[in-house]
Amino acid sequence: MRSKRKWRFTWRSELPSKAPSGYGRGKKDRKMFFYRKMFFYRKMFFLFLLPSFGGVLVFVLLPFLDVLKRSFSTAVTGQFCGLQNYQTIFTNTAFLLAVKNTVRFTFVCIPLLVVIGLVIALPISRLKDGAVIKSLYLFPLAMPTATVVVVWKMFFYRQGFLNLILTRAGEWTGLWGEVRTDYLGTGAAFWVLVFSYIWKNTGYTVVLWLAGIWGISGELLEAARVDGANGRQCFFRIVLPNLKGSLYTIVILSFLNSFKIYREAYLVAGSYPQQDIYLLQHLFNNWFVNLDLDKMAAAAVCVGGFLFAVIMLLQRMWDRQD
């Protein structure tokens, strides 16, 4: 008699050997157990996932549908206006400028950060205790942005420390006179941001590279040395190819962190900074404050969709690496 107890997954070996069908070891029973186990796991999966996914639905996914709807209507009246908002943003100079700057920043910063991180990680990986040095490099991550910005202001204003140092160096070597570059008010502001980004994220990158380097099995390198490879060959033929996985990781995370540079830019230069550092985030923020919600909706859909596609692509490449 099959009991009406709540079903629980049990090991096949523990079942009674003379049980009626449904508890036996026939092919049909085995299939049933397999599916029951799968269903049970699926139920558990959704149970554990529910709070998180529920929140994501409520706070991110469902409202995004509302944003999508708004991107097709005007801000004030809410009437349907088709692709008009999209046309507006693609001819809007501010939007195009912001996109250009953001793309430029990303394409400059990420390779720079990746290379600098590797250049620093390699010597550390050979040291016996790089722990203290690693701590020092990681420290900028802990510094609050507002704190850092105060110092940047002291450095990069026209009469700031950087100009002071350069001027003194110029006087001392006799090569150049006074240096009065207004870093924050000209195109050099872009490089200030780049510097700030690299300063903050080098530690992160170094830790990731170190994890990758130390993950390469020592035997590979020993075998290569036994076969007579010198240092350079070891590096280019063995170390670098094995670091491809780390490279993808670092690129994706640097990409993520490159958006956070907006904080420094906003705190140093305000809502309407110098032209070269006017990023997408500035634009969105200004639209938000001015309640230009229709343009913002259209732009959010565009940018979100684009990033979604790019990230899925990177994910696909990343998956293929394994």
Add this chain to the structure above:
Amino acid sequence: MNSKNRKEGWRQIKAAFAVLLLLIPTIFVILPIILLATGSVMGTGELREYLTPVFGESAEFIRWKLVPDYPTFENYGKLLFLTPQFFVLFWNSIRLTAGILAGQLLVGVPAAWAFAVYKARGSKALFALYVVLMLLPFQVTMLSSYLVLNRLELLNTHGAVILPAVFSTFPVFLSYGGFRAIPAQLFEAARIDGAGEFTIFRRIGLPLGKSGLLSAMVLGFLEYWNMMEQPMAFLDDKALWPLSLYLPEITWVQAGSAFCTSIITLIPAVFVFVLGQDYLEQGIIYSGLKE
């Protein structure tokens, strides 16, 4: 014999040289802190003397002394004893950060467990979705969050900042890494011994996956102690703002107060950093490794 010793000596010199070279960029790390620390103990008069060149239109450069001429704690005194706003904002920061971290633990950790341990048909797609959501900048989802918070009438309360952050998918990702490291045989063994799924989560998953959780907490603290965009967008009332937004409000006339606030904002972050550095590194590594 002689050449072997010489080679060994040469290698040591190279190693020392490498260490020195590596230490140079760390000057950039320490320098800001020294500047802030010395600035915070200078009196107003001295600060004005050093800083007006920067903010006036004079032809001189900024000046600074590493050891101030007239060190004084007056700025700290003024800040801690005479500015009640500071304490309000400080506790706001604490409240926001603690609320967010607690919520992330409650919501994100079970989700990470689900992804790590259970195979279900949609789990890979859902996980990819979570990764995408993690990598989107705040501004893209800002409008969506605003609309929901508006409808839930949470705007201008701390909930407006805490709730969306609680459902962030970044801690899920980090905790997932921690749980993945636990061998699956342990779970099977527990099940044979008759453990239910929640017991396995509580007794095996949580203790063994602790490093992933703690790394999520440390990275989360550093992130939310600093957060700027969410409070600015969703909190109108300045009395609700966290400390990270206080600094920009200080004008340069009260530069001393700016330096002191910087140092004080820095202290909890440094504290968490020092305590949790190992977990921080683990977290960075987990956010990197896929499997």
